[in-house]
Amino acid sequence: MKFSRRDIMLGVGALLGAPAFVRRAEASPFVEASFPQRGQIVSGMQATVTRIATSEPLVALTFDDGPHPSLTPQLLDILRAYEVSATFYVIGNRVAQLPQLAARIAAEGHEIGNHTWSHPSLFGHSDAALLDQVDRTSHAVINATGRMPVTLRPPYGNMHPRQRLMLHQARGIPTVLWSVDPEDWRRPGSTVVTNRILSMSHPGDVVLAHDIHGPTIRAMPGTIEGLRARGFRFVTVSELIGWPRWDRRRLRTVASAS
Numbered sequence: 001m002k003f004s005r006r007d008i009m010l011g012v013g014a015l016l017g018a019p020a021f022v023r024r025a026e027a028s029p030f031v032e033a034s035f036p037q038r039g040q041i042v043s044g045m046q047a048t049v050t051r052i053a054t055s056e057p058l059v060a061l062t063f064d065d066g067p068h069p070s071l072t073p074q075l076l077d078i079l080r081a082y083e084v085s086a087t088f089y090v091i092g093n094r095v096a097q098l099p100q101l102a103a104r105i106a107a108e109g110h111e112i113g114n115h116t117w118s119h120p121s122l123f124g125h126s127d128a129a130l131l132d133q134v135d136r137t138s139h140a141v142i143n144a145t146g147r148m149p150v151t152l153r154p155p156y157g158n159m160h161p162r163q164r165l166m167l168h169q170a171r172g173i174p175t176v177l178w179s180v181d182p183e184d185w186r187r188p189g190s191t192v193v194t195n196r197i198l199s200m201s202h203p204g205d206v207v208l209a210h211d212i213h214g215p216t217i218r219a220m221p222g223t224i225e226g227l228r229a230r231g232f233r234f235v236t237v238s239e240l241i242g243w244p245r246w247d248r249r250r251l252r253t254v255a256s257a258s
C-alpha cells in the first residue's frame with residue numbers, strides 16, 4: 001500500500017481507523033494536550049515532551065540517526081534477546097535507502113519516530129521547509145512500514161518553541177526531546193555510556209542514544225540488565241506517554257481540521 005503526500009496531509013490515521021482527533025489550537029500559545037497521556041508531560045509547553053511525571057518505573061530508550069546498515073541489526077538482535085521495546089528516531093533519507101530495515105524495526109515491536117529527512121538544524125528553516133523535512137520522512141516511513149511516525153525529535157534538539165507549536169498545530173505531532181543524555185556521540189566507551197544511563201535514569205525518563213555508534217550498541221546489554229536490576233520496565237515513547245499504539249493516533253493538518 002503506497003501513501004501519497006496528500007494522504008499525509010489529510011491524516012493517514014483516518015485510513016487506519018484511529019478514533020482520536022487532534023483539536024485545532026486556539027489563540028493561546030500553549031497548546032492543550034490533545035491526546036491521552038499517562039502523567040503530566042514535563043516540558044515548558046504541551047507541544048514538547050522531555051519526560052513524563054510518573055511513579056511507575058518506566059523508561060524509554062530512544063535511538064537516533066539510523067537506520068544503520070550493520071549496527072541497527074545488531075541492536076535489534078540485542079533488543080529481541082532481552083525482549084525490550086525501544087523507539088527509533090530515523091532519518092528519512094536513510095529509511096528510503098533501507099526500507100526493509102525500517103520494516104524490521106516496526107515488525108519487531110519498536111516505535112519509529114521522525115528525525116527529519118536530512119538531519120539539518122531546524123532553527124533557520126521556514127515553516128514550509130520544516131514541514132517538508134517532516135513530511136518527506138513520514139512518507140518514507142509509511143511506505144516502508146505502513147505506519148506513520150507520531151512524534152518528532154529535532155536534530156541536535158534545535159527547534160524554537162514557536163516551530164514546535166507550528167508543527168503540533170499543522171500536523172498534530174509533538175516534539176520529543178530527552179531527559180537522560182549519556183553523550184554517547186562523543187564515543188566515551190561502552191562502560192561509560194552504561195554507567196551514565198544507569199546513574200541518571202529515573203521513572204518517566206527518555207534516554208537519548210544513537211544506533212550509529214558501535215560502543216553504544218555494545219553498551220546496551222549492560223544498560224538493559226542494569227536498569228532491569230533497578231526495577232525499570234522498557235516502553236516506547238508512545239507507551240510512556242500513554243498512547244496505546246504509536247500508529248493509531250490520527251494526524252491532521254490545521255486546514256483539514258477546520
Ligand SMILES: [Zn+2]
Nearest residue numbers: 064065155156
Ligand atoms: Zn540526530
